[in-house]
Amino acid sequence: MQETVTLAHGAGGKQTSELIEKVFRAHFENPHFTPDDAAVLEVPAGKLAMSTDGFIVSPAFFPGGNIGKLSICGTVNDLACMGAQPLYMTCAFVVEEGFPMADLEKIAASMEETAAQAGVCIVAGDTKVAGKGQVDGVFITTTAVGRVLDGVQTGGALARPGDAVIVTGDIGRHGCTILLSRDDFGIEADVTSDCAPLWEAVKNALTAAPGIHVIRDATRGGVGTVLYEIAGQSRVGFSLEAQKIPVQESVRGVCGMLGLEPLYLACEGRLVIITAPEDKDTVLEALRKSPHTEGAVCIGTVTADHPGRVILNTEIGAQTILPQPGNELLPRIC
Amino acid sequence: MREGKTEVIRRAREILDNYRGKEIRIMEVCGTYTHEIFRQGIRRILPPSIRLISGPGCPVCVTPVDYIDEAVCLALEHGATICTFGDLVRVPGSGRSLMDARGQGARIRVVYAPQDAAAYARNHGDEQVVFLSVGFETTTPSVCLAVQEAEAEGLVNFSILTANKTMPAAYEAMRGSTDAFLYPGHVHAITGTAVCEELAARGTSGVVAGFTARELLTALAVIVKRTEEGSPFFENCYPRVVRPEGSPAARRLMDQMLEPCDARWRGIGILPDSGVKLREKYAAFDARVRFALPAMEGRENPACRCGEVLQGKCLPADCGVFGTGCTPEHPVGACMVSGEGACSAFYLYGG
Numbered sequence: 001m002q003e004t005v006t007l008a009h010g011a012g013g014k015q016t017s018e019l020i021e022k023v024f025r026a027h028f029e030n031p032h033f034t035p036d037d038a039a040v041l042e043v044p045a046g047k048l049a050m051s052t053d054g055f056i057v058s059p060a061f062f063p064g065g066n067i068g069k070l071s072i073c074g075t076v077n078d079l080a081c082m083g084a085q086p087l088y089m090t091c092a093f094v095v096e097e098g099f100p101m102a103d104l105e106k107i108a109a110s111m112e113e114t115a116a117q118a119g120v121c122i123v124a125g126d127t128k129v130a131g132k133g134q135v136d137g138v139f140i141t142t143t144a145v146g147r148v149l150d151g152v153q154t155g156g157a158l159a160r161p162g163d164a165v166i167v168t169g170d171i172g173r174h175g176c177t178i179l180l181s182r183d184d185f186g187i188e189a190d191v192t193s194d195c196a197p198l199w200e201a202v203k204n205a206l207t208a209a210p211g212i213h214v215i216r217d218a219t220r221g222g223v224g225t226v227l228y229e230i231a232g233q234s235r236v237g238f239s240l241e242a243q244k245i246p247v248q249e250s251v252r253g254v255c256g257m258l259g260l261e262p263l264y265l266a267c268e269g270r271l272v273i274i275t276a277p278e279d280k281d282t283v284l285e286a287l288r289k290s291p292h293t294e295g296a297v298c299i300g301t302v303t304a305d306h307p308g309r310v311i312l313n314t315e316i317g318a319q320t321i322l323p324q325p326g327n328e329l330l331p332r333i334c
Numbered sequence: 335m336r337e338g339k340t341e342v343i344r345r346a347r348e349i350l351d352n353y354r355g356k357e358i359r360i361m362e363v364c365g366t367y368t369h370e371i372f373r374q375g376i377r378r379i380l381p382p383s384i385r386l387i388s389g390p391g392c393p394v395c396v397t398p399v400d401y402i403d404e405a406v407c408l409a410l411e412h413g414a415t416i417c418t419f420g421d422l423v424r425v426p427g428s429g430r431s432l433m434d435a436r437g438q439g440a441r442i443r444v445v446y447a448p449q450d451a452a453a454y455a456r457n458h459g460d461e462q463v464v465f466l467s468v469g470f471e472t473t474t475p476s477v478c479l480a481v482q483e484a485e486a487e488g489l490v491n492f493s494i495l496t497a498n499k500t501m502p503a504a505y506e507a508m509r510g511s512t513d514a515f516l517y518p519g520h521v522h523a524i525t526g527t528a529v530c531e532e533l534a535a536r537g538t539s540g541v542v543a544g545f546t547a548r549e550l551l552t553a554l555a556v557i558v559k560r561t562e563e564g565s566p567f568f569e570n571c572y573p574r575v576v577r578p579e580g581s582p583a584a585r586r587l588m589d590q591m592l593e594p595c596d597a598r599w600r601g602i603g604i605l606p607d608s609g610v611k612l613r614e615k616y617a618a619f620d621a622r623v624r625f626a627l628p629a630m631e632g633r634e635n636p637a638c639r640c641g642e643v644l645q646g647k648c649l650p651a652d653c654g655v656f657g658t659g660c661t662p663e664h665p666v667g668a669c670m671v672s673g674e675g676a677c678s679a680f681y682l683y684g685g
Contacts, residue, residue, distance in 0.1 A: 185446050259369070259673055316343050316547045318375030323682035326662070 005099045010129025019127060023105055027112035028122040032088065039123035041088055044147045049084035051075055052143040058332045060103070060137045062181045064173075064193030065268075068107035070334060071140040072114040073197045073268055074219065080202040081215040081271070083154050084146030086120040093125070094139040097132045107138065118197035120144060149203070151210050158213040159234035161304035164280040166273040168201065168287055169194065169295035170246040171223050172265030176254050178333045179265075187257060189250040194292075196269030201290035205273065208286035214274035217267070219334055224263035225325045226272045227310050238310040240300035240322070263322060266333050274302060342548050346555035350380060353558050357383045360557055361508060361646060363501065364518035365392030365674025366545060372683040374547040376554070384558065387511065387646030388676035390504050390599060391518055393469045394421040395644060395668045395675045398598040399632030401468075401497045402427030404622075408464050408495065409440035412625050415458070417451035418466040420444040421672045424665060428633040448473075448480035448494070455484070455492035464621045467494040472520040474498045474610065475584040478591045481612070481619045493621040496611045499597055502529050503608030505538070507599075511646050514557045515540030519572045526580030527570055534568035544572040591616055600634070600668060601641015640667035643676050650680040657681060 001022055008015040025033065032039055053074045060067040076086040091111070095104065115122055173194040180189060198217070206212060214234075216226045223245075227238050247255075247262045255262050269292055275283050280298060287296035303311075310322040362368055368388045371377060377386060390396045406427055408414040416432060423432045423442060436442045441461070445451050448465050455463035467477045477494060484492045501521050508515075515538070517530055522542050530540055539560065543553035553571040560567040570576055588610070597609025612620045621627070634641075638660070639653040650656045650669070660666035662678055669675035 186450075312375070314374045314547065316374055316376065316379065316551055317347065318379045320373060320375030320378070321683050326682075 001101060003101050005095045005097060005101060005104060005129055007097050007129050007131065010095070010127060016127065023101070023108050024125055024127070027108040028125065030121050032121045032123040034124050039088070041123065044087070046150060047148040048145050049079050049082040049148050050143070050145045051078040052141065053078060054139065054141045055334055056136070056139045056332055057178065057334050058136060059181050060107070062177050062193055063191065064177060065195040066107055066110055067138060067140055068110040069114045070195055070268060071142045072111055072118060072120070073195050074334060075142040075144045076118040076120055076146075077198050077217045077271075079144055079146035080199045081154065081217055082148060083152035083202070083206055083215070084148045085203065086118055086144050086146040086199055088123045089115065089120045089142055089144040090124045091122060092141045093127045094135050095127065095129050096135045096137055097129055099138055104138065114197055118199055149206055149210070152206055152212075154212060154215045156214055156216065156230050156233040159230050159236050159274045159302045160213065160276070161236055161302050162277055163213060163274045163302040164277050164298050165227075165238060165240065165300045165302065166275065166280070166283060166287070166296055166298050167218070167223060167246065168198070168271045168273065168293040169269070170248045170251070171218065171267055171270055172247060172251045172255070172262040174268040175222065175265030175333055176251045180254065185258065187254060189254050191248065191250050191254070194267050194269040196292040198269060198271060198292055201287055201293040202271070204286045204290045205283050209275060209279040209282045211279060212273060212275045212283065214272070216272045218270050218272055219268060220266050221325055222262070222264045222266055223270070223272055224261065224310065224322055228325055230272075230274065231308050231310060234302075235307050237303040237306040237308065238300055239303050240310065240312050242312045242314045244297060244299045246295055246297055261323075264325065268334065339548055343551055346551040347379070349555040349558055350384065350551070353381055353384060355383065355562060357385060358558065358561050359385050359387055359511070359513045359646070360516055360554065361387040361389040361512035361514075362516040363389040363391035363504065363508070364516070364521070365395070365672065367391065367516055367518070367543065367550065368676055368679050369674050370545055370547070370550060372679045374550070376547070376550060380554075384554070388643070388679070389508055389512070389646060390602065390644045392669070392672050392674040393473070393499070394419075394425060394672040395640065396499065396599045396602070397422070397425065397468050397497050397668065398600045399426070399428050399634050400598070400630040401495070401632075402431065403429075403630045403632055404627055405432060405464075405466055405495060406430050406435045406440070407627065407630070408621060408625060409435045409442065410438060412462070414462045414464045414625070415441040415443060415454070416464055416466060417443045417445045417454055419446070419468070422466055422468065424671045425668045426635065426666060448477045449483070452480045452484050452489065452492055455489055456487070459491060461491060463492050465492070465494045466497075468497045470499055470501055470518070470521050471524045471588075472518070474592070475524065475587055478587045481591065481616060484619060485616070493619045493624045494612070495621040496609070497597070498592070498610045499599070499608055500594070500610060501525070503605040504599070505529070505533060507602060507605055508645065509533070509538050513539065514561065516553060517542045519544055519576055522576045522580065524581045524584045527568070527576065527578050530568045534566050537566045539566045539568065541569045542572045542576050544575065601644045635666050638667035640669045640677070643669055650677040653677075
C-alpha cells in the first residue's frame, strides 16, 4: 500500500476499497460492521440516547492519546452522561491528501482499542480525502447510540440546592497537554491527557445510586464552564472549596506561568457529577473502585444562594467569584 | 508543612481582622498582585480602613495610546510584521487597535518571549520583524538578550519598538497617593531593594511581597503592624526570591545596552527618566530609527478614566463606561484589556 493518502483513496475505486480493507476493516471488524450501505441493527427495549461529535484536535497525536482515541471517548462519554450504555457507533473520516498512511493506521488501531474498552461496536464508516491544505491532517466525526439504564434520568436542569458536586479526578490535563504539545510556549512539563472512556465508571456509580441528578463531561471550557451551564439550567449557585479541587502539580505550575485557571482547562476523561447529599459517599465509593475515576472527590455543594454564580472558598477563608467563562478558550483542543 | 502554612494565614488574618486604626492606603504596583488579590478574595476580608489601590503596575495598562499608533503605523504603512505579547493586540489606539490593523491585512503575530520574535525573523528573511517591547525591569533583560543575539548573528530584519519603563519614577509620582507600597517582587528580584530603602528614609513606606495567598496576606499584615508602630519602614517579605542586591548581571546587561529616557505613562503623563531606549550603538535594532517614525500625538478616548484608576483616584466602577461601553470583549481602555488590569479584575470578580 502507498505510504501516504492520495485523492484516489477517496475516489471510490480500487484504492478506496484497499484503504477500507487494510486500515479500517482490519481494525474495526466485528459482526455488526457492514459491508453494505447501512448497518442493520437490533433495537433494544427502553430508551435510546444518541450523540454526535466532530474532532479536529491539533496536533492529532499528543501525550496520552490521539485524535482516534479522543473520537471514541468524546462520543461514548456524552452517552454515558445521560446514563446510556454505548452500543453502536459510526465514524466519518476526512483525510488530507498526503497524510501518512502509518499515522492513519495508528489512529485506527487506537480507535479499535478504545472502542473495545468502551464496549461499543463500530458499525459503519465513511472516508473522504480532501486536497492538500483543505483540511489539516485528519478530522473525524463519530456518532453513537446507547441504551439508557432503566430508571435513570440525568440532566443539567436537575441540580438541587444541597446536592454534592463531585469531580472524578484531577482536572485540566487534556487542555494543558494540547497547549504544551503545540510548542508555542517553550515550556516542558510532564503532563499527559486524561482522555479515557468513562461508561464503566458511570455504570458503577448509577448502579450504586440510580438517582444521580447531573452527569456532565468537562470537555471544552473545563469544569468551570460546565458548572456555569448547570447553574443557568438549574437556576442554582455553586459553592466550591478551592483547596479540594484536584489539580496535578505540573498542571498547576503551567497555569501559574501562563495565567490560566485550571477550572477552565479542558478535560477528556473527567466528569462533573451532582447528586443528593445522602448518595454522595455511595457514589464516591463506586467511582473510586472504577477505571479512570479512582481520584473522585467532592469539591463543593449546590446552593440556593447566588443563583447563576460559582463561588470559591479560598485557602485564606475568603470567598471569591469564579469569573464567568471568558472568550479566550484555546481553539482546536478536541 | 501544611500546618505551618495554615498557621501563618491564621496569624496574618488575626492582625488584619482586628485592625481598628486610621485608614491605610496600600498601593499594589504589580498587575499580578492585583489579579491574585481578587482571585484569593483578599479584598473581601479586609476591614474598611485598609484600602487597596491598584497602581500603575501592569505594563500593558500604562502603555500610552501613541505607542499603539506607532505599532499600527509600522504594520500598515511600512508592512512590518509585528510580534507582540497577546494582551497588546486588543488595546485601542487613537483610531485602531492592532486587531483592527490585522483585519486590514497587517501581519500581527502573538509571541510569548522576545526570543520567539527573533527566531521568527531568522526564519522569515523577507519580512521586517518588529517586536513590541513593553514591560518593566522584569522583562527588559530578556529583550536585551534577544537584541544581543540578533546582533551576534547579524540579523538585519529584526528590530524592537521600545516602551520599557523603570519603576523608581513611578514610585516618585505615586508617593503622595499611598501610605505604603506593595512593591513588585519580580521587579525587585532584578533591581534589588536599595530604592525601597531610600524611599523609606524619605518617609515612604512599603514592603516587597511574594505572590501566594500566604505571602500576600503576610505582607499586608506586616504593613499594618509597622504602620501602627509609627515610623516609615521598608521590609522584604519575599526574601526567598528578592535579595538586597538584586541581580547585578541583569542590571549590567541593561546598563550596557539601554539608556534612560523620558517616557509617557497612560493617564499619568511624561515622567522624566522613567523609561529606557537602546543606546546609539544598537540603533540598528531600534524600530523608530530604522523606519524613521515620526513623533505621534495619541488621542485617548475621553470617556475612559484608566489614568485616574491607575493612580487610585477613582475606582473602575466610578468610570461612566465601565461594564457598559467598556467590557473585556469590547475594551475602551487598556485596564480592561489586560488580565492584570484593575478594570478587568473588578469586572470579572465584582468589586
